[in-house]
Amino acid sequence: DVKVTQSSRYLVKRTGEKVFLECVQDMDHENMFWYRQDPGLGLRLIYFSYDVKMKEKGDIPEGYSVSREKKERFSLILESASTNQTSMYLCASSHSRTGIYSPLHFGNGTRLTVT
Amino acid sequence: RKEVEQDPGPFNVPEGATVAFNCTYSNSASQSFFWYRQDCRKEPKLLMSVYSSGNEDGRFTAQLNRASQYISLLIRDSKLSDSATYLCVVNPPPYGQNFVFGPGTRLSVLP
Secondary structure (H helix, E strand, C coil): CCCEEECCCEEEECCCCCEEEEEEECCCCCEEEEEEEECCCEEEEEEEECCCCCCEECCCCCCEEEEEEECCEEEEEECCCCHHHCEEEEEEEECCCCCCCCCCEECCCEEEEEC | CCCEEECCCCEEEECCCCEEEEEEECCCCCCCEEEEEECCCCCEEEEEEECCCCEEECCEEEEEECCCCEEEEEECCCCHHHCEEEEEEECCCCCCCCCEECCCEEEEEEC
């Protein structure tokens, strides 16, 4: 079974803090993703990476950056946390960009509150 | 037109009922489709991939209609534990990279 592990289930941070969300997958997946999910807005892609040190902006990258130094680990960084970044953050991975049936596998999410 | 649309819901059905959800997509180049379920405040979990010939997994049946660009999910003999939000996910090329989510359809199975 694919396992995607996010470092924290719940996190409370203050406005202006730098926040690191960590994600590790154990299935040698090439692709990794960060989404946020808010009520009424669905899942929105922040960034994704299809290889080590490679990254692509998603739909809402502003205020975020990412790091992928190793294949199994994908970090999301909030440079200066703001209250509008309070959300559920979901990491996901998928196997191969050439495989048709390569579903996303999600971690169990980090619920971040910025006060 | 949104890329992926789903029945707005919510669906409230009694235990044992059969319920069907529909999902339409706009990118005709799409060949990769999935249904996920998401429980309240939890992560989405893969329910099933949708194959071109249709596929079944126990009480769940998924169908694809390429001509009309829609996929469906049928749940037979609904259980209380089926209560969740069902997400339609379309993966246009490049596969494995570009996932487009529908807004979800909420199902409540009532005793």
